[in-house]
Amino acid sequence: MKLGGLIGGPGLNSEDGPTVTGFAIDHRKVAPGTVFGAFRGAKFNGEDFIPDAIRSGAVAIVSRPEAKVDGAARVTDEEPRRAFAQLAAKFFAPFPEISVAVTGTNGKTSTVELTRQLWRMAGHHAASIGTLGVTTAEDQVKTGLTTPDIVTFLSNAAGLEREGVTHLAFEASSHGLSQYRTEGLPVGAAAFTNLSRDHLDYHGTMEAYLTAKLRLFTEVVDKDGTAIVWADDPASAQVIEAIEGRGLRGLSVGKKGRAIRLVSRTPTQLGQRLDVEADGQAYAINLPLIGAYQANNALVAAGLVWATGGDIGATLGNLSRVQPVRGRLERAVITKAGAPVYVDYAHTPDALEAAIDALRWHAKGRVITVFGAGGDRDTGKRPLMGEVAVKLSDHVIVTDDNPRSEDPAAIRAEIMAGAKGAVEVEGRREAIAAAIAEAGADDIVLLAGKGHEQGQEIAGRVLPFDDVTVARECVT
Ligand SMILES: CC(=O)N[C@H]1[C@@H](OP(=O)(O)OP(=O)(O)OC[C@H]2O[C@@H](n3ccc(=O)[nH]c3=O)[C@H](O)[C@@H]2O)O[C@H](CO)[C@@H](O)[C@@H]1O[C@H](C)C(=O)N[C@@H](C)C(=O)N[C@H](CCC(=O)O)C(=O)O
Numbered sequence: 001m002k003l004g005g006l007i008g009g010p011g012l013n014s015e016d017g018p019t020v021t022g023f024a025i026d027h028r029k030v031a032p033g034t035v036f037g038a039f040r041g042a043k044f045n046g047e048d049f050i051p052d053a054i055r056s057g058a059v060a061i062v063s064r065p066e067a068k069v070d071g072a073a074r075v076t077d078e079e080p081r082r083a084f085a086q087l088a089a090k091f092f093a094p095f096p097e098i099s100v101a102v103t104g105t106n107g108k109t110s111t112v113e114l115t116r117q118l119w120r121m122a123g124h125h126a127a128s129i130g131t132l133g134v135t136t137a138e139d140q141v142k143t144g145l146t147t148p149d150i151v152t153f154l155s156n157a158a159g160l161e162r163e164g165v166t167h168l169a170f171e172a173s174s175h176g177l178s179q180y181r182t183e184g185l186p187v188g189a190a191a192f193t194n195l196s197r198d199h200l201d202y203h204g205t206m207e208a209y210l211t212a213k214l215r216l217f218t219e220v221v222d223k224d225g226t227a228i229v230w231a232d233d234p235a236s237a238q239v240i241e242a243i244e245g246r247g248l249r250g251l252s253v254g255k256k257g258r259a260i261r262l263v264s265r266t267p268t269q270l271g272q273r274l275d276v277e278a279d280g281q282a283y284a285i286n287l288p289l290i291g292a293y294q295a296n297n298a299l300v301a302a303g304l305v306w307a308t309g310g311d312i313g314a315t316l317g318n319l320s321r322v323q324p325v326r327g328r329l330e331r332a333v334i335t336k337a338g339a340p341v342y343v344d345y346a347h348t349p350d351a352l353e354a355a356i357d358a359l360r361w362h363a364k365g366r367v368i369t370v371f372g373a374g375g376d377r378d379t380g381k382r383p384l385m386g387e388v389a390v391k392l393s394d395h396v397i398v399t400d401d402n403p404r405s406e407d408p409a410a411i412r413a414e415i416m417a418g419a420k421g422a423v424e425v426e427g428r429r430e431a432i433a434a435a436i437a438e439a440g441a442d443d444i445v446l447l448a449g450k451g452h453e454q455g456q457e458i459a460g461r462v463l464p465f466d467d468v469t470v471a472r473e474c475v476t
């Protein structure tokens with residue numbers, strides 16, 4: 001593709017200009033023919049790297065009008081990240097025929113994964129992109145972030161299309177939305193799962209956090225697309241208002257849902273029975289996953305499949321055959337005393353509540369909760385996580401998560417400030433061992449916060465660590 005064809009403009013034909021070979025937002029990745037996006041970030045001002053990018057062969061720079069560019073074509077926009085996403089999408093297209101996005105504080109990974117599974121059961125070649133990486137039926141490749149950078153995202157989406165993927169579900173995190181990391185491609189449907197406290201270090205206030213999420217509905221999803229809204233969340237009304245403001249088709253899901261109404265939920269030993277009404281019909285579903293939160297995500301996933309052309313009866317029927325999502329209420333091992341040990345990715349107060357609540361029904365005895373909190377992330381959530389854990393569990397062990405650059409003892413102290421009666425154990429392995437040693441036959445152990453993660457980040461180094469493996473090692 002020639003630069004003229006990409007950026008257009010007066011006097012510029014589609015065959016004019018140098019050949020565009022790629023896109024980059026990091027000047028170290030610029031090669032001859034690259035379009036460089038120069039953005040102001042949290043740590044650096046990408047505009048400072050424009051001369052370096054041009055020296056490395058950048059043929060065009062996308063930036064704010066104020067940025068100085070000498071020696072390459074320029075595309076200016078007050079919102080250069082958005083302009084860059086649109087140009088990059090033009091370059092990387094085509095994309096899977098159907099793409100859908102999920103936002104919300106909790107439940108994005110679970111919902112995109114379940115959506116992918118439901119599509120596959122309907123015979124489609126489906127993929128998901130999110131915290132677990134790029135997942136297809138055959139493969140899983142990690143990207144490092146929930147929402148990768150825009151170049152990684154669009155090139156992966158296009159690569160999936162070349163592999164024959166027709167259906168793509170991706171996570172749109174609030175960071176990703178506010179930095180225009182997942183857009184440019186057509187998005188046929190978007191879902192909202194819930195809103196609760198997280199990431200206030202980045203967004204500042206809950207209002208700003210919600211506003212970042214709302215952009216998925218007000219700008220990113222196609223204007224003739226559909227919004228699926230979990231209706232039972234306190235923030236749902238504001239999401240519905242935004243959807244109506246844009247005239248989007250909306251499907252609400254939940255106890256208060258109109259499109260998919262959850263009539264009742266009955267836990268069973270290995271899962272739950274859901275009675276649901278959709279499209280004027282009643283359905284009984286035996287969902288092989290435990291916990292109210294997993295039922296919620298499963299129904300939102302069904303809504304996404306329905307909104308993009310799936311048959312609702314068949315889709316709800318297929319929910320009885322879904323596989324568990326890695327690290328979300330995953331049963332790791334049963335202790336010698338007979339207590340099941342579950343691993344869950346709860347790393348917010350609300351998620352911790354959902355995870356403990358899910359296990360409560362299954363415990364004849366005590367729920368023993370082990371958790372910590374990540375460093376270099378929202379500090380205000382720490383005492384709140386402590387409060388929720390001690391309120392809902394019978395015994396709580398506060399330990400380390402990913403301390404990152406922070407002092408682990410200081411993070412634990414902030415959690416302990418809200419966790420009256422909890423025991424503090426330094427070292428996650430030691431804490432897991434203590435919980436397992438403590439658990440009796442009727443108890444359940446919950447290891448929360450790290451889910452599927454394969455490493456623990458301490459002082460800039462990632463050391464191998466997997467809650468499931470460690471739990472098994474503590475049992476043998
Ligand atoms: C706070 C945050 O979100 N930061 C992300 C963001 O950085 P930024 O735009 O602020 O970048 P910056 O480092 O200040 O640099 C500014 C610009 O200069 C460029 N640069 C920088 C240095 C250089 O030598 N050359 C150069 O060209 C950078 O590529 C960038 O375009 O964009 C970068 C590239 O896409 C990301 O790697 C980086 O993620 C950091 C590592 C991070 O930890 N992000 C976390 C908080 C995050 O995004 N998490 C959410 C999860 C949320 C959830 O699901 O709960 C996620 O979506 O993963």
Ligand SMILES: Nc1ncnc2c1ncn2[C@@H]1O[C@H](COP(=O)(O)OP(=O)(O)OP(=O)(O)O)[C@@H](O)[C@H]1O
Pocket residue numbers: 104105106107108109110111131146171173193194293294296297327328329344345346347350351352354355451
């Ligand atoms: N619908 C929900 N309501 C409340 N809590 C939930 C819900 N879905 C998931 N959770 C909790 O949040 C945890 C993380 O779930 P999941 O990975 O699906 O969310 P996510 O939004 O992708 O998280 P992240 O922001 O880290 O990408 C789960 O392990 C569970 O504890």
Ligand SMILES: N[C@H](CCC[C@H](N)C(=O)O)C(=O)O
Pocket residue numbers: 146347373374375377401402449450453
């Ligand atoms: N997407 C989340 C993951 C948190 C996982 C938890 N284990 C932690 O390290 O805080 C974040 O980047 O905030």
Ligand SMILES: [Mg+2]
Pocket residue numbers: 108109110130131132146171
């Ligand atoms: Mg996720």
